[in-house]
Amino acid sequence: MFDLDPSSLSRLQFGMTALYHFLFVPLTLGLSFLLAIMESVYVMTGRAIWRDMTKFWGKLFGINFAMGVATGITMEFQFGTNWAYYSHYVGDIFGAPLAIEGLMAFFLESSFVGLFFFGWDRLSKLGHLTVTWLVAIGSNLSALWILIANGWMQNPVGAVFNPDTMRMELTSFWELMFNPVAQSKFVHTVSAGYVTGSIFVLSVSAYYLLKGRHAAFAKRSMIVASAFGLASALSVVVLGDESGYAVSEHQKMKLAAIEAMWETEEAPAGFTLFAIPDTKNRVNHAEVKVPWALGLIATRSTDTVLPGIDDLVLRAERRIRNGLVAYDALERLRANRADAEARATLTAHAADLGHALLLKRYLADPRKADDATIAKAARDTVPGVGPLFWCFRIMVALGFFFIGLFLVAFALSCRRDFSHPLFLRVCLWSLPLPWVAAELGWFVAEYGRQPWSIDGVLPTFLASSSVSVAQVLFTLTGFVLFYSSLAVVDVVLMRTYIRLGPAEALRPSSAAPAHQPAE
Template sequence: MDMLVVDLSRWQFAATAMYHFIFVPLTLGLSFMMAIMESVYVMTGREIWRKATLFWGTLFGVNFAMGVATGIVMEFQFGMNWSYYSHYVGDVFGAPLAIEGLMAFFLEATFVGLFFFGWDRMSKLGHLVVTWLVAFGANFSALWILIANGWMQNPVGAKFNPDTMRMEITDFAAVLFNTVAQAKFVHTVSAGYVSGAMFVLAISALFLVKGKHVELAKRSAVVAASFGLASALSVVVLGDESGYVATEHQKMKIAAIEASFHTEAAPAPWTVLAIPGADGEPIWSFSIPWMGGIITTRSLNEELEGIHELVDRAEDRIRTGVIAYEALQQIRADGTDTAARAVFDEHWADLGYGLLLKRYRADIENATDAEIAMAAADTVPDVWPLFWTFRIMMGLGFFFIAFFGLWFYRASRGWIDTNKPLLWLTVLLLPTPWIAIESGWFIAEFGRQPWVVEGVLPTFYAASSLNVLDLVLSLSFFVLLYTVLLVIMVILMVRIIKAGPKEKLFTPDDEDDFVITTLPATPATKELVS
């Protein structure tokens, strides 16, 4: 496989995935905040809460539409750019994706339509139920996606079938309740809640500093401060759980994140800052004693394995994987060879490590010691991007606790609009949750390299046999298209924010009310709508 083709395929998937995940967190966060605001409206009957729900719901709708548009492309890429991946693990990976499409997506989309068209046609309580179902549907959709991704990080409940040359599910419950998937789900959705809270708080702060829609902004800010504080606390706590689970199943990723080149005796320190030397290992570091052991192993008597020791272990698994590969070739030549099947059943779990040698030669059973050593060294991801990105993400996580804590305290004292510097700072901090979230996804996916499925399928082995020109053109097209979509979304949101809250969304008999949420009500836009 041409490694340039692999790299371009990775860049294309990374670009579309990270663009898509600009929209997903805001969908998760805004959906629950809309439900909270409408709940207050139903309980109190105060129209200000209805206006708030309508206003934030309109922004939610624009973001939801962009999320759907950008998300569809990602699933097609599995067959387009990663055809061998689709063949090899499609029986496992496709199951949660199919459930997500058939159940969660249609559930969410259906109730989104009822949310927008059901005002004044449903009872207050009925519409409130719909709004909560929108929120639960959005999160249910994320659950199945993260179950699929969690399986790529920790491939449980499946086994390679030498007769079909595919991974097949042996225990769907194990796939569903995969500890990595569950930890990723709660951590990811909590991060989405922080994004939604920051979005609502920043726009509310902008209204307050300009003296517009003050009553709506104050109430929205109170909800955002409370919801944001609870979410920020959850992100840190659940992020710790996600890291602990990764320590159990992805030791190399954790060693790279901590720039731990050598095994640390228990209790391991935690490196806060470090400077890399010419050989890649740190020449200076500042560490906190014991903290690494507490964070990664939750103990004071377990060592933290280092990169060099993990490479040695990978070399042993590569040699075992070669044995599994040789047995697989014998089974393919003679399906009745019971001795070969027995050998394969004993060693199949290391087959993926043997496939790492395919980067260096086709007949991996004849690999040299030098080639095995190179393949083992390939199991180390690029350390320093992971090291610094993790610290950016973690630093922002603790900052959000302090930031929302300050807002919560001021809101409890009624000091919502009394500090203009804080209001302007809040507006400027709007992008920060997305920086943290994109950093988290970079750590999760880049830190898994060289595996597309941890320990099962190397990334270079999973790509389609495309040519470089096709990939350059498709990558350029997707980046251009997604950038245009992002600009359109920002323009629409700015226009909605400038227009401010409305008394109603629209009615089917009034085209002006339909287009007023997004575009000027001109004859041209009326014709476009019709």
Template sequence: MDMAVVELSRLQFALTAMYHFLFVPLTLGLSFMLVIMESIYVITDREIWRTITRFWAKLFGINFVLGVATGLTMEFQFGTNWAYYSHYVGDIFGAPLAIEGLMAFFLEATFVGLMFFGWDKLSKRAHLLVTFMVALGSNLSALWILIANGWMQNPVGATFNTDTMRMEVTDFYAVLFNPVAQAKFVHTVSAGYVTASVFVLGVSAWYLLRGRFTALAKRSMTVAAAFGLASSLSVVVLGDESGYALTDHQKMKLAAIEAMWETEPAPAGLTLFGIPSMKDRETSYEVKLPYALGLISTRSLSGEVTGIHELVLHAEERIRRGIIAYDALERLKVDHNDLTARATFEQHRADLGHALLLKRQVADPRTATDQQILTAAWDNVPNVPVTFWLFRFMAGLGFFFIGFFALAFVFATQRRFNVRWFLRTAVLIIPLPWIAAEMGWVLAEYGRQPWAIEGVLPTFLGTSSLTVGQLWTTIIGFTLLYGGLAIIEIRLMLASIRKGPEIPSTGSGAGTPSPSGSGYAPIPAE
């Protein structure tokens, strides 16, 4: 096989997925912040909250459109660039994607128009319901996507069918309530809520620094501070739940994140700092927090966290058992009624995927040498320094956001909206939650390599029959297209922020709309 095709296919999907994920977190978080703001408007009947909701809804709409456009492109790649992957696991993977399109996406698309154009046609409560349905649709969309992705990380509720030679669903309930998918969903949406909170707080701080639209800015900052504090705490707590899920389902990813080469006596310590080396297969200059990793990953003082070397030995054993399953499967292809081969396959079917790792080195895994088997076992180890540092930067940002929002909440409750160093900081850190989210996404996907489906299908076997030239052409095309869309998105967002909110002009301020509803004036300071 041509590994250049594999790596370029991975690069293209990574670029499109990471670009799409620039829009997803803001959509997830801003949608529910709109619900909060509009709920305050419905409860208080104060016109300024209607103005606030409509202003942030305009920014939500710009982001929403780009998110939909880039998401569709990414889904098409499963057919164009990952054809064998789609054939092999499409029975399972396709179901959540189809439900996402039929239920969540249509739910969003149906109500988003009513949200933007129904302000003067619906009652206050009816419009609030519409806004809630948009937020629900956005988050349901994320749920079904993460159910699909969670299955890739922990392929439950499915089995290999020797008649069709592909994976098929046996228990959709298990797929739906996959513990890895559930942990990923709550962690991802909480990160989206943090992203939206930082965005709203940062834009509000920018207005306050310039003395513009201060009534909107102060109220928006108060909502963002409270919502952001709750969300940032949720991210850290639910990140702990994700670590617990790794202990049971992705032991190698957890060991790589911690650069834990050897199994330690329970409870293992958490490495705060170290310099891991793939060449030397050790971590130098370690600084550890005693017992912390054992408590986080096993919820006990006696649970063991397995090290990389021991996991490699376990992988080698599974590869050898997988070769037996592969041999039995080849015999079943010749004679489907071979009962001996079927019994042998059923005994070792769980390890079939590990034998497929050998196809990177030999066409027939049954001919692999001991050295090739050992090499394939070490292929199970992702790039340890990359996963190690990605996690620490991401976790560090997570704890930073807790402190930042706690301070923002204190200032907001004390009505201290003139602390200029804090306002400047709020503007400067706007990009940070996007950086943390992208780090988290790369960590989740890069950390499970070499698997497209953990323990089932190696990534290098899932590609389509494409050429290097075709892949470079599409990569360049997508880069240019998405670069242009990024410029348009940023210009539209900045233009909307500079223009600020619009309210019906009145003679007495922000309280009552003009009789015609057509006049507009800048929102007053208070």
């Protein structure tokens, strides 16, 4: 049940703005590299049609890029407005990659986007091609630093709690940057963006072929999209396996919830293809399993045991009790900064301090918790099993569908055979699916981390600002209305230019009919 409190509403607001923002991000990532590939062919061949392809898809890229900037800027301000204690507690670590993203990647990307659009007649062919590649690199650098920050929320490495400042502080920027969870998330996320861009180009090209318009333009676009998309779709699956391995290493509860694995199984564990999870009774109905599959994928071994939800709850209970030792030592240290014994005790048990903080949902002083309250707090570490189970499986099913779609598209492109209306319709109606898969992936990643804002360190309910329900409802409503308006504007602009086609979309605004894109 969703609670109507400031923390829950702030979660909903940030989740909504993030999901809106990620409607634009994957297409930006995917189209940026497709533009670079198309312009590279133009520079190598000198054929005007490849320049026109770069310009037309670049116009659609520009619309999407502008919307992505508009929806992304406000997200960072929410850390100060809705998540003030989060910003205070972990700002020293979390702020570093965000600052680098803003100072380096964002300015690099934005500066060269301007040169991309206005430099066609002012730069040499090679100079403009360099700009286009820098746009693609800048887009990916932006994603890298954002995902380093997010990866630290999933696996907080390279930082320690300082009892003198009552904050988490960075100890190793190297560990932060090369966090295995962050690196696996980065390659998986950008590959998903490449799939999105490829599906977009494939679908629009199929639309032109079905309408009998701009055939030469559409066929060449489909060739590029099918090849790049096939490589990207295969990468998503391979890199998704790497991401799953990182989850099994660092977020065991998330993995158990995704698999609805209530009890620990003998290694290697089976993968559940289908089931109806029963959260109340902690069992699965109509379960269909593939023996050994989960153990081999998640642990890459045949003898590593994956703990079930029930055992992980017991582990959480033990960590809460251990964390209470750290919490008591912290309180003693706050009363007497010179208490060396309390400082030593805190250092020895600091890894579990965050688990003791889970009790603050029920008690102002966690040290007064009884066994029942500790057990209740331990059960709070289990995220929603049903939504995670199904969202993950739909996402994976879509991933394999994309591989099949691109395989067929690539095979037909190699034969220059584009006369299959049924297949073209499948391409056209597949247009929204990569966005569905991407949003589901983010839901699994973020919802599966609950109840933590920083996994094992800071519970979400403690991270929010001291704001009222009315204040958050007001801003939430405003964001939803504003972002929905931007999404409608984006779709209308995209649809308008796509319906016009490259010939009209690239026509100069002056009255003279000017250059017609080559067919």
